[in-house]
Amino acid sequence: MDGVTFLQKLMKHYPIRVIIVSSLAESGSEVAMKAMEYGALEVMCKPGSSYSVGDMSEQLRDKIKAVAAVPDYRLKMIAEKATASSAQAANAQPNRTAMLKTTNKIIAMGASTGGTEALREVLTAMPPNIPPIVIVQHMPPYFTKTFAERLDSVCSIKVKEASDMEILAPGKALIAPGNMHMEIMRSGAVYYAKLMDGPMVFHQRPSVENLFLSVAKYAGKNSVGIIMTGMGKDGAAGLLEMRKGGAHTIAQDEKSCVVFGMPKEAIDMGAVGRIVPLKDIPGAIIRVVSR
Numbered sequence: 001m002d003g004v005t006f007l008q009k010l011m012k013h014y015p016i017r018v019i020i021v022s023s024l025a026e027s028g029s030e031v032a033m034k035a036m037e038y039g040a041l042e043v044m045c046k047p048g049s050s051y052s053v054g055d056m057s058e059q060l061r062d063k064i065k066a067v068a069a070v071p072d073y074r075l076k077m078i079a080e081k082a083t084a085s086s087a088q089a090a091n092a093q094p095n096r097t098a099m100l101k102t103t104n105k106i107i108a109m110g111a112s113t114g115g116t117e118a119l120r121e122v123l124t125a126m127p128p129n130i131p132p133i134v135i136v137q138h139m140p141p142y143f144t145k146t147f148a149e150r151l152d153s154v155c156s157i158k159v160k161e162a163s164d165m166e167i168l169a170p171g172k173a174l175i176a177p178g179n180m181h182m183e184i185m186r187s188g189a190v191y192y193a194k195l196m197d198g199p200m201v202f203h204q205r206p207s208v209e210n211l212f213l214s215v216a217k218y219a220g221k222n223s224v225g226i227i228m229t230g231m232g233k234d235g236a237a238g239l240l241e242m243r244k245g246g247a248h249t250i251a252q253d254e255k256s257c258v259v260f261g262m263p264k265e266a267i268d269m270g271a272v273g274r275i276v277p278l279k280d281i282p283g284a285i286i287r288v289v290s291r
Contacts, residue, residue, distance in 0.1 A: 004034050008082075011039035015079035017067040019060075021046060022143075029146035036116045039082040041067045041258065045140040062203055066113040066231035069259050078258065081117075105131045105289045106168065106184065106191060106223045108215045108242070110208030112138040112230025114258025118278055119228070120151060123173060125282035128156045131289050132168035134176075134184060134193065134215070136208045138230065141178035148175045164195040176206035183214035191218065202234040208262070212238025221246030224288050226281060227272070229257040233265040240271035248288045249273045250281060 001009075007018065018040040022028040032043045042063040047053045070078075107130070111118055115137045126133070139147060145161040151173075152159040162174035162182055168191040176182035180195045194214075201207035208227070212235050215223045225242040227235050229252055243249045249272050251263040256278035266272050276284050 004031055004038065007035055007040065008038045011079040012083050015039065015075050017041055017070060017075060019044065019063050019067060029143040032143055033116075033146050033150055037082065039079050041070060041078070042113055043139065043143060045143070058203060062231065063113075066259055066261070069231060069261070070113075074258060078114075078117075104189075104222055106215060106219045107131055107133045107226070107285060107289070108184075108211055108223060109133065109135045109226045109228065110211065110230075110235040110239075110262065111136075111228035112204075112208075112232065112234065112259070112262060114229035116147060118252065118256075118258075120154070121278055122226075122228075122281050122285075123151055123155050123157065123159060126155065126157050126173075127286065128171050130157060130286070131170055132191065133157070133173035134162070134168065134182065134211060135173060136176045136182060136206045136211045136235075138204050138206070138234075139178050141180075144175050144178045151175075162193045162195060164193070166193045168192060176211065179205055181206050181210045183210055184218055185214070186218040202232055204232075204234050208235030209238045211235075212242055216241035216245045216247065219247070223247040224285060225249045226251075226285070227263050227266045228252045228278075228281075229259055230262040231259045232261050235262055236265035236269050236271055239266045240269050243271050243273060250284055251275050252281065253277050 020032045020035045020040045020043040022032040023046055044059055044063060047056050148159050148161045158172040161177050174193050181198050183194045184191050185194045201209045212225055223242060225239045225247050227239050239249050251266055251272040253275050254260040
């Protein structure tokens with residue numbers, strides 16, 4: 001059997017912490033995304049022309065620490081959920097119910113370890129006319145494009161990898177490309193995504209911190225910030241700036257996180273207005289933007 005089939009059977013009968021190391025290519029990213037759906041916790045790419053052995057060793061250390069922090073009970077829940085999700089996927093139906101009204105708000109989300117499935121749960125519950133969503137999920141290049149395409153196939157909103165200078169629009173979620181920072185900018189009443197190179201922030205590129213700081217600067221009280229499962233402190237200070245500017249801020253609670261690192265840092269810093277379980281995050285977002 002191939003590796004993904006083996007992983008599926010392994011997670012069903014003997015759940016273990018899994019990091020996928022894949023080739024930096026479209027075919028490799030497809031396999032990696034399927035592995036994440038079956039219970040793998042992290043994904044990274046092999047060294048290549050734009051990704052050195054040094055880069056890989058640094059990220060591999062961080063990812064080993066992240067998956068090692070996943071408690072046993074949580075690992076078992078991930079395996080059970082992955083088994084159930086694969087059985088239910090064929091019958092899944094996107095949420096076609098529109099909100100009562102739309103607003104000019106912007107929704108910014110940040111996640112890392114465990115974030116791919118957490119984001120799937122949130123985005124599949126978003127109604128078609130939800131305000132623009134911008135997302136940083138720690139993930140290598142190529143993988144973010146495949147991840148966006150897989151989400152787009154099951155969501156009622158449009159989900160895609162962001163392009164430079166792309167305008168933010170209701171009913172659309174933009175995911176930062178791997179190895180590129182994404183910030184939002186504003187020209188008059190129009191918001192757009194700005195992609196850029198630059199040093200890693202908290203060992204990450206893209207960085208949640210950069211995104212949240214730009215949202216605090218250009219959207220202020222017209223924004224909603226959500227920090228989700230992940231290792232480290234990326235995004236905590238940026239979320240605090242959002243809250244200081246009047247934004248509604250939400251953190252995923254410890255029980256539903258794969259790794260309660262990023263949300264905990266934000267909570268301890270005083271950056272979080274509400275702490276909610278993953279299953280309640282969609283409702284919390286919709287209530288805020290429907291006011």
